[in-house]
Amino acid sequence: MKNRFCLLLLLAAFAAAGCTPREKTIIILSTNDIHAKIERFPQLAEAVEEARDTATVVLVDAGDRWTGNAYVDLAREPRRPIVDLMNRLGYDAGTFGNHEFDSGQAFLGEMLPNFDFEIIGANILSDTATFPQPPAYTIIERDGLRLGLVGVVTNYDTNNHPAGLDENFAGLTFPDPQMKAAEYADLRDRVDLLVLVSHMGDERDVEFATRNGGVYDLIIGGHSHKEIDTTVNGTLITQTGKYLKNIGVTEVKFRGRKPLSLTFRNVPLATYDPDDDYYEMVEAYFDNPDLNRPIGSLSATADKTGLANLFTRLMAERTDSRVGFYHIGGVRLDSMARGGVSTAEIYDLEPFGSTVCTVLMTPEQMRRLIMTKFNDPVNVDESHRIDLYSTTPYTILTDERGEAVDVLFPELAEGRVYKVSIGDYPYKNYADFLYDDGQDTGILITDLLLDYFRSHSPAAPDNVMRQQIRPRQ
Template sequence: MKRWTRLALFAAVAAAAACAPRERTIVVLSTNDMHAKIQHFPRLAAAVEACRDTVPDALLVDAGDRWTGNAYVDKTAVPGKPVIELMNRLRYDVATLGNHEFDHGQAFLGRMIDSMDFEVVCANVLSDTCTFPQLPAATIVERGGVKIGFVGAVTNYEGPGHPAGNAASFAGLEFPDPQAEAIRRAEELRGRVDVLVLVSHMGDDRDEELLGRTRLFDLVIGGHTHVLRDTVVNGTLLTQTGKDLRYVGVTEIRLRGGKVQSADFRLVPLDGYGPDAGFAAEVERYYASPELNRPVGAFAATMDKQGLANWMAAAVADEADAEVGFYHIGGVRLDSIAAGGVGVARVYDLEPFGTQVARMEMTPAEMRRMIVTKYNEPTREGHRIDLVSTTPYAILVDAEDRAFDVRFPELREDRRYKVAVSDYVYRNYHDLHCTEGEITGEKVADILIGELREDSPLEADNAPRQKVVRTEAKKF
């Protein structure tokens, strides 16, 4: 399998070597949204080194969200450090920021950037604080006489006005329109480089919008939306490699007379490579944590993502002594946990953010307004059931998939209810109106660990309590 993958990956490179001397081929390897999945680094290292055996000056680029998603990275003495050490060892060249780079605050991120041996570029983050360095918008890397420009951009759509996350992490920073800033920097750089690459953490939908406005870029290395993309949009190649280091992207850019003639992309599955022994030993060292490896309880049956969300909604409600619990599906970071023993690390993989419980009082009308507003958001979090709840409800939508009502069969409209949510929802969700609101300081992961210790084995409740109903009748 490894031999097949190596041949598939580099056959075109070998052919390019036979081209006329005036023709050049640049190879760019890309990753995005690795989310701390360092267990896949040994296979990534094997793939990258196989490429470098054939193309020694291949570039290695990452499009953001390097940590948050693996307890063996997120719960170390310096969160994220294992990822950066592995990336430095693998000799990454360029990266941009993702929203999760800010999960531990901007001062922490500033220190982490200082430890990165690769260039971090972002055109649309402006710093007015000493805790966070002003990053370059772009950089130029030369390979074999070919100048390759890289412009970085990060989403500001979910904040609003900043990446998704707690607003306190972005104090003193500005995040202007990423598309406008990327285009502006491209206009400045285009005449100075042979190849121009956008390293984007906006999401493939926003990348498509940008490419509809400009043809300045030769390649977009994308991230944020966790999809596999290999698409030409308005003459420019748009790529993305999904998430969790399952694939590495390989882009070959052919030039003739200093002009780009073509760009071709391939997704290469990393499971086709045997792990690099040196990187495997390093990862094993990171995983040797007695505290994280300690079992705390068990599940009687497998919990799928719906079941995990139900569990988390019920857990925050119980902790806050609330009548209704909501948990946002984006905060449920695992797709399932299998029946059997559950260790501390698995709980932190499920909830890696240090999320706290918030409690308040709300009427059904206020809950309805919050749910409808979230459903109708134009971001990727819209038009889905985002808030899983302990109380059943139905979202009514019209033919254009616009929500206009929410029905609560078990709630009375004339009552105020004690409600529990995550502090992320409490701080960031639009149209959340309540009384007696406060953040309790209790961490969701600690609550889940406590329930596992006290009540194992936990039964799985994978049944959905929320649904979307399409109807033409608009009535509040």
């Protein structure tokens, strides 16, 4: 199939034909934040194999390979389908994302030997026998050239570890990823191209390149789910978005052992026909009667606000709470269409096994929680937005700099104590969270959703936004 990616490689081949014998080209193909979207793997396989037919290729992933597809996360061997598909496609290296730890470090430690390629992490230090110390870097040789790849994962999200529950990281420490990346600058003396495979997010990648110009030739990024193609201080920074929408294509031209140029583009995988063999593999994973079983229906499409509202309402009702909060990052589908709802969709919507927690809070304590999250200078991808959706309306007031200075609760009385339900992730991780009588009820949010659709279908979504942001008058 001829498409834009093939055209790119064809042009590269023509260019190479006119080069001196000392000039070579390597194509680095990259993915990030796949989140178990294996339905797009047949197109990915077609793209990779076409590239290998015409070029010297290195295939790299920048983390978050699972969490987001029940057919992977709840497979008979949990998470294994994405591992097997990536092994078959012949990935050369990958780094850790925060979601690799969603089932705990012991589970991840058991999974690592199943990967046929190196999973690298320079800023992960293990003090537990259940999680082997990962290599900081790997060196890949292609066509007589040596590529050094160093891996890092964010520790900026919460409690000096990647985003997730504290217990998932027991026995592990995560030094600052930028400092650890800089420590491997001397690897350049042993390789011809130095690449940072980063799950820090694009703003941190830019920050690192700004401070450390020329240390790395290329940063293959992830975590922030954006399409990135920019050069900062001599370092090319890339990212493909999320969910295998694109494959990243970095063309590196060498003269002798010196990189002459690096160019990047994101190529949509929708431009490819699926590979037949991989299509059959993926279809077999989707043939899961337990997950395919319908449990209810929606009378209209629920958007992301409607889904968040459903979470907060069910949590509050189940625990007899006056206020329900849920963080929007935990709502993993952007919408659910009108019609039937399957078990798989419920676990795609909430893939973390999150539980309901209850606390006693005053409006002032709620205000501090919301404002601290809104003004967070560290986890910038989750700041300056409505993060905590709620059963109770509120308005965030901002100053001329866009910082939160107040939160108004029109339906709550100042000074009064209210019972509040909230998901276990913010309960255990959010800063400035002050409360009394906190407890994790152990009630699974997926169970609330399953019970609701079984007993209230066709369910009518509530897509009304009850939270807002506006400038202070």
